[in-house]
Amino acid sequence: MITAERKPLPEIKEMIAPYRKVLLVGCGSCVAECASGGEKEVGLLASALRIDAKMHGHIIDIKEITLDRQCVYEFIDQLTGIAGQFDAILSLGCGAGVQALADTFPGIIILPALNTTFIGQTKDAGLWIENCRACGDCKLSYFAAVCPITRCAKGLFNGPCGGSQNGKCEVDADVPCAWQLIIERLEKTGRLELLQNIYQPVDWSRQLGKGPRKIHREDQSA
Amino acid sequence: MKIYSRLKRVLEKGHFAVTAECGPPKGADPKVIRSKGKILKGFVDSVNVTDNQTGVVRLSSLAACVLLKKEGLDPVLQMTTRDRNRIALQSDILGAAALGIRNVLCLSGDHQSFGNQPQAKGVFDIDSVQLIHIFRQMRDTGVILGGDKLSVPPDVFIGAVANPFADPFDFRVVRLGKKTTAGAEFIQTQCIYNLKRFDEWMKKVRDLGLHKKVYILGGITPLKSARMAEYMSNNVAGMDVPDEMIRRMKSVPAGEQRKEGLKIAAETIQALKDIEGVHGIHIMAIEWEEAVPQLVETAGLLPRP
Amino acid sequence: MGLDAMTQNKNELNIVVFFCEQLDLNQDKNRRVLEKELGTSIKFFPLPCSGRIEPLHLMRAIEAGADKVFLITCPEGACRYREGNLRAEKRLAFTQGLIEEIGLEKKRLELIRSKGGAEMTIHERVKEILKREENVNTSPLKLQ
Numbered sequence: 001m002i003t004a005e006r007k008p009l010p011e012i013k014e015m016i017a018p019y020r021k022v023l024l025v026g027c028g029s030c031v032a033e034c035a036s037g038g039e040k041e042v043g044l045l046a047s048a049l050r051i052d053a054k055m056h057g058h059i060i061d062i063k064e065i066t067l068d069r070q071c072v073y074e075f076i077d078q079l080t081g082i083a084g085q086f087d088a089i090l091s092l093g094c095g096a097g098v099q100a101l102a103d104t105f106p107g108i109i110i111l112p113a114l115n116t117t118f119i120g121q122t123k124d125a126g127l128w129i130e131n132c133r134a135c136g137d138c139k140l141s142y143f144a145a146v147c148p149i150t151r152c153a154k155g156l157f158n159g160p161c162g163g164s165q166n167g168k169c170e171v172d173a174d175v176p177c178a179w180q181l182i183i184e185r186l187e188k189t190g191r192l193e194l195l196q197n198i199y200q201p202v203d204w205s206r207q208l209g210k211g212p213r214k215i216h217r218e219d220q221s222a
Numbered sequence: 223m224k225i226y227s228r229l230k231r232v233l234e235k236g237h238f239a240v241t242a243e244c245g246p247p248k249g250a251d252p253k254v255i256r257s258k259g260k261i262l263k264g265f266v267d268s269v270n271v272t273d274n275q276t277g278v279v280r281l282s283s284l285a286a287c288v289l290l291k292k293e294g295l296d297p298v299l300q301m302t303t304r305d306r307n308r309i310a311l312q313s314d315i316l317g318a319a320a321l322g323i324r325n326v327l328c329l330s331g332d333h334q335s336f337g338n339q340p341q342a343k344g345v346f347d348i349d350s351v352q353l354i355h356i357f358r359q360m361r362d363t364g365v366i367l368g369g370d371k372l373s374v375p376p377d378v379f380i381g382a383v384a385n386p387f388a389d390p391f392d393f394r395v396v397r398l399g400k401k402t403t404a405g406a407e408f409i410q411t412q413c414i415y416n417l418k419r420f421d422e423w424m425k426k427v428r429d430l431g432l433h434k435k436v437y438i439l440g441g442i443t444p445l446k447s448a449r450m451a452e453y454m455s456n457n458v459a460g461m462d463v464p465d466e467m468i469r470r471m472k473s474v475p476a477g478e479q480r481k482e483g484l485k486i487a488a489e490t491i492q493a494l495k496d497i498e499g500v501h502g503i504h505i506m507a508i509e510w511e512e513a514v515p516q517l518v519e520t521a522g523l524l525p526r527p
Numbered sequence: 528m529g530l531d532a533m534t535q536n537k538n539e540l541n542i543v544v545f546f547c548e549q550l551d552l553n554q555d556k557n558r559r560v561l562e563k564e565l566g567t568s569i570k571f572f573p574l575p576c577s578g579r580i581e582p583l584h585l586m587r588a589i590e591a592g593a594d595k596v597f598l599i600t601c602p603e604g605a606c607r608y609r610e611g612n613l614r615a616e617k618r619l620a621f622t623q624g625l626i627e628e629i630g631l632e633k634k635r636l637e638l639i640r641s642k643g644g645a646e647m648t649i650h651e652r653v654k655e656i657l658k659r660e661e662n663v664n665t666s667p668l669k670l671q
Contacts, residue, residue, distance in 0.1 A: 043583045043586075047589075048629055154333060154344065156349040159349070161350075162412060163333070163388065164459075180390055183390055195393070196399075198403065199351075202347075
C-alpha cells in the first residue's frame with residue numbers, strides 16, 4: 001500500500017491558521033492501514049487541534065469525515081454539498097487523495113496533513129517497509145521477487161557492490177543488502193544461473209519519461 | 223604520435239605492474255596534482271585519479287588526469303555511475319580519449335550518503351557492469367548504447383574493481399566473471415590485509431580460469447597508524463583487517479607505526495608476487511603519496527620497465 | 528493538590544480515571560465513595576482491560592476539560608489478557624507525545640501500574656494516588 005506519516009503539528013497548525021471552519025477528511029484505505037490518516041487518526045488530529053485552539057484562544061470549528069477511499073471520484077462525491085460549507089479541507093489522504101479532492105473541488109482550499117512516503121508492505125504490527133518504486137517495467141522474475149531498484153541503495157542490476165558486508169548494505173547497518181537476499185533466494189529456488197546474465201540498463205523513460213503517467217482503458221469507461 | 227596505455231603495455235609484456243592512486247584536492251588547485259604526479263613519476267606505470275570518492279566534492283577526475291598527463295604520467299580515469307547518467311558517461315569517455323587518457327576504471331561508487339552532499343540525488347542510471355560493457359562496445363564496435371555510430375571510437379584500456387572481502391564471499395568470483403564477460407581487461411582489488419582470505423579468493427579465480435582472461439592487480443594501502451587500522455576495520459564497508467594486524471600495529475610505539483605499516487605493505491607485496499594469477503599491485507596511499515617511491519623500491523620493483 | 532485540598536476546592540481540578548475493572552470487581556459500588564466526596568471533579572471510566580484504552584479516549588478527556596488523566600493498569604505480568612497492560616503503556620506514551628506537540632506537559636497523562644499484593648478497592652487506590660499527587664497547574668483549557 002501507499003504509506004504516509006502525519007506532518008508535525010506546528011506545520012499543520014500554520015497551514016490551517018487562516019481558516020475558521022475546517023473539515024478533516026480521512027481515508028479508509030492505505031493511510032488507515034498505516035495508522036496515519038484513517039478514522040482514528042482523524043479523531044486524534046481533530047482533538048489535538050481543538051485543544052490547541054482552546055489553549056490559545058483561537059476560534060476554530062473542526063469537523064470530521066472519513067471516506068472509504070480518497071482517490072476515487074465516486075467516494076469523493078460524498079462530499080458534494082458538504083465541502084462548500086468549509087473554509088478549507090485538511091486532507092489526511094495520501095498525495096493522490098489530496099489532489100483528487102482538489103480536482104473535484106477546485107474552488108476549495110485543500111491542504112495536506114500527511115507526508116506521503118512510499119509503496120510498501122506491512123511487515124509486522126507497526127512496521128512498514130518500502131518495496132516498490134513503480135518503475136513500470138517489473139523485473140521481479142529475474143531477481144527472486146526482490147526489487148533491486150527499490151531495495152538496493154544504488155539500484156544495481158548486476159550487484160552486489162563492494163560494500164555489502166554480513167548481509168547488510170553499506171548505507172545503513174539495519175538495511176539488508178538486497179543482492180545478498182537475491183542470491184540466497186535464487187539459490188533456495190534453484191535459479192542461481194540467472195545471476196550469470198548481464199542485465200541491461202533500465203529504461204527509465206517508463207517511470208520518469210514525459211511527466212505524470214496515465215493509464216486509459218476504454219473497456220472500463222462508462 | 224600515437225598515445226598508448228603504459229599500463230596495458232607493461233601487462234601485455236608480462237611484467238609485474240605497479241599502479242598508484244592520487245586523490246584530487248578539495249579546491250581548484252592544479253599545483254597539488256602536479257606535485258603528486260612528480261612524486262610518483264618513474265615509480266609507477268600508471269596513476270589512478272579517484273572520482274569524488276566517498277561522495278565528497280573534489281576536483282574532477284577527468285581534469286586531474288589531464289594535469290597528470292601533462293606531467294608525463296599515464297593516468298587511469300576513475301568513473302562512477304553515482305554522479306552521471308549514460309549520456310554524460312559516454313560523452314566523458316569520448317572527451318577523455320580525445321585528451322589522450324588511455325585507461326578507465328569503471329565503478330558504481332560509494333553511496334552519496336557518506337559524503338558532504340548527502341541530499342544529492344545519486345544518479346545510478348546504470349551500474350558498473352553495464353558501464354564496462356558500454357565502453358567496450360564503444361571501443362571495439364564503434365557504437366554507443368542504442369546503436370548510433372561514433373566517428374572515432376575511444377581508445378581506452380578498460381578496468382574494473384573487485385572486492386574479495388565483501389559478502390557474499392562465494393559470489394564475489396562470479397561477479398568478477400561477469401565483469402570480465404562484460405569486457406573488463408584489468409582489475410584492481412580492494413586493499414589486502416587478510417592474505418589468507420585473498421589467497422582463497424584467488425584460488426576460486428583460478429578455478430574459473432579468470433586469471434587468464436583479465437589482469438588482476440592486488441590492492442595495497444600502507445597503514446599509517448594502529449588507529450587507522452582500527453578505523454578501517456570498524457568503519458569502512460567491505461574492508462577486512464585481521465585482529466593480528468591491528469595488534470601488530472599497536473605493539474609498536476606511535477612514532478614507529480608508519481614504518482611498521484610500510485613494512486607490512488612490503489611483506490604483502492612479496493606475498494602477492496608469489497600468488498599465481500596476480501599480475502601486479504595497485505597502491506592506494508591516499509594523502510601519503512610520498513610513501514609510494516620507497517615502498518616500490520623496498521619491494522624490489524624498480525626500475526619500472 | 529492533595530486530596531484534602533481538593534475537597535476544599537472542589538471545582539479547582541478535574542480528574543479523569545480510566546482503570547481496569549479486574550482490579551476491583553466491586554468497582555461499580557466502590558467508586559461512588561469518591562464520586563460523592565469530589566462530585567464533578569472526578570470521573571471514572573472502567574475498562575474490561577486497560578489495553579482497551581485508545582489514544583482518542585485520552586485526548587477527548589483532555590478536550591472535555593480534564594486537568595489530569597490517570598490510567599490504572601494491573602500489575603506487570605498479571606494482565607488477564609496477557610499483554611493488555613503492555614499495550615496500555617504504549618498507547619499512553621503515544622498520546623503523551625501527541626499532547627507534547629501542542630505544548631501540554633506529558634505528566635497530564637499518567638500511567639499507574641498497580642503493585643501486586645494486597646487487594647484494594649478502587650476508591651482506596653485513587654485516594655492513595657491523589658494523596659501523593661503534587662500540584663498540577665490548572666489546565667489552560669479552563670481559561671476559556
